[in-house]
Amino acid sequence: MNTKTVVPAELSGAVTVPGDKSISQRVAMLASLADGTSKVTGYLNGEDARSTLSAMEQMGAKAEFRDGALFITGVAGKLRSPDEPLNMGNSGTGTRLLAGLVAGAGIEVTMIGDDSLSSRPMGRIRQPLELMGAHIGLTGEKGTLPMVICGGKLQGIGYLLPMASAQVKSCVLLAGLYAAGKTTVIEPRPTRDHTEKLFQALEIPIKIDGLEISIEGFGPEGPKYKARDFTVPGDFSSASFWIVAVAVRPGAELLIEHVGLNPRRTALLDVMKRMGADIEITVTEEKGDPYGTIKVRGASLQGTVIEGDEIPNLIDELPIISVAGALAEGQTIIRDAAELRVKESDRIAEMVKNLRQFGVDVEEKEDGMIVTGPAVLKTPDAVIDSHGDHRIAMSVAILNTFGTGPIAIENVGCVDTSYPEFWEHMEQLGGKSE
Numbered sequence: 001m002n003t004k005t006v007v008p009a010e011l012s013g014a015v016t017v018p019g020d021k022s023i024s025q026r027v028a029m030l031a032s033l034a035d036g037t038s039k040v041t042g043y044l045n046g047e048d049a050r051s052t053l054s055a056m057e058q059m060g061a062k063a064e065f066r067d068g069a070l071f072i073t074g075v076a077g078k079l080r081s082p083d084e085p086l087n088m089g090n091s092g093t094g095t096r097l098l099a100g101l102v103a104g105a106g107i108e109v110t111m112i113g114d115d116s117l118s119s120r121p122m123g124r125i126r127q128p129l130e131l132m133g134a135h136i137g138l139t140g141e142k143g144t145l146p147m148v149i150c151g152g153k154l155q156g157i158g159y160l161l162p163m164a165s166a167q168v169k170s171c172v173l174l175a176g177l178y179a180a181g182k183t184t185v186i187e188p189r190p191t192r193d194h195t196e197k198l199f200q201a202l203e204i205p206i207k208i209d210g211l212e213i214s215i216e217g218f219g220p221e222g223p224k225y226k227a228r229d230f231t232v233p234g235d236f237s238s239a240s241f242w243i244v245a246v247a248v249r250p251g252a253e254l255l256i257e258h259v260g261l262n263p264r265r266t267a268l269l270d271v272m273k274r275m276g277a278d279i280e281i282t283v284t285e286e287k288g289d290p291y292g293t294i295k296v297r298g299a300s301l302q303g304t305v306i307e308g309d310e311i312p313n314l315i316d317e318l319p320i321i322s323v324a325g326a327l328a329e330g331q332t333i334i335r336d337a338a339e340l341r342v343k344e345s346d347r348i349a350e351m352v353k354n355l356r357q358f359g360v361d362v363e364e365k366e367d368g369m370i371v372t373g374p375a376v377l378k379t380p381d382a383v384i385d386s387h388g389d390h391r392i393a394m395s396v397a398i399l400n401t402f403g404t405g406p407i408a409i410e411n412v413g414c415v416d417t418s419y420p421e422f423w424e425h426m427e428q429l430g431g432k433s434e
């Protein structure tokens with residue numbers, strides 16, 4: 001069924017969230033290029049991570065799930081042209097990063113995706129890749145998929161990113177692997193640095209100087225590095241749904257272990273703490289991409305302002321932050337977040353519409369919203385449609401755990417892109433959906 005009915009419930013308890021989507025997809029790409037076999041523990045068994053892995057298999061990598069792990073045998077820098085278009089499903093990360101990875105690999109690749117992905121802007125990666133010498137055709141109406149990449153010989157560039165985007169940054173750095181000379185990107189604001197951390201782990205020559213990141217290219221012959229094993233921590237973005245669900249409910253408690261704690265991903269914790277949340281973090285592993293344990297005890301929260309440098313480090317959490325805002329006392333102001341309009345859906349418009357259906361006082365802004373709480377929630381008159389956006393579906397489900405009656409959410413199949421166990425975990429924490 002592509003519809004779920006969610007009933008109000010008090011969520012509390014312990015949960016282990018599935019592997020990080022951003023890290024899983026980067027590991028799939030980099031292990032597939034390596035020389036030898038990598039054992040990957042904790043790889044996300046979600047659709048986005050699977051479509052990226054399948055794409056790498058279509059270009060010559062071998063992947064096998066056995067003994068609770070994923071084994072990837074790489075092509076030692078030598079990708080081959082896939083026989084069929086790569087179907088990237090819903091994955092913006094897979095598409096944008098892979099475009100960079102294959103741009104200088106001397107192969108021809110076509111990428112397609114679902115309706116949501118096919119409406120997302122790809123000009124932002126075509127521009128730097130063409131500056132490096134790649135041939136990128138975007139045959140969709142507005143600089144969108146399908147995308148055709150015909151391998152060109154790439155030259156390293158210096159590129160000032162026009163927007164704070166880890167996907168564009170990573171795309172250019174991955175293209176830099178096959179380029180001649182040095183490729184440098186400069187970010188306007190810090191964004192998630194999983195690509196950089198994996199380059200370091202694989203001993204790929206990368207230099208990080210504040211917001212300036214450089215990589216020495218291996219040239220058209222492709223990168224040469226040895227395979228290694230990887231452990232993917234739980235996805236902080238998936239954990240954020242439970243963190244908010246518990247943090248705003250006095251008396252509730254939550255324990256999440258082995259979850260990613262990369263500071264470029266966890267700005268939601270700073271926001272929640274500012275709002276008055278009782279959250280305790282223990283870092284278990286600091287090296288590489290850090291992970292550890294999060295404990296939350298529910299409390300009454302107050303509104304806050306979320307803007308500026310904080311935005312890229314909680315960009316995927318803004319829908320659930322707007323839910324926290326609805327339940328907190330006073331105004332929660334989100335600004336500088338216009339990028340939300342070009343995610344899996346227009347997340348500003350969708351959340352504003354959905355919050356209003358629940359009776360929440362919310363004002364839409366071009367680059368964010370102002371939510372005034374605490375709302376006296378009502379049961380929406382109409383069915384809620386996720387419009388194929390996983391984070392909208394999960395945010396609305398969490399909101400209705402505070403609701404007044406059952407609600408139906410349509411088009412929830414998209415939850416499987418990042419968090420197939422979401423509904424099961426909701427029940428584990430005392431919720432109910434059917």
Ligand code: S3P
Nearest residue numbers: 022093164165166167168315316
């Ligand atoms: C991602 C980066 C972010 C984020 C997306 C995953 C990544 O996108 O919203 O879900 O894995 O690099 P942008 O970099 O385009 O903001």
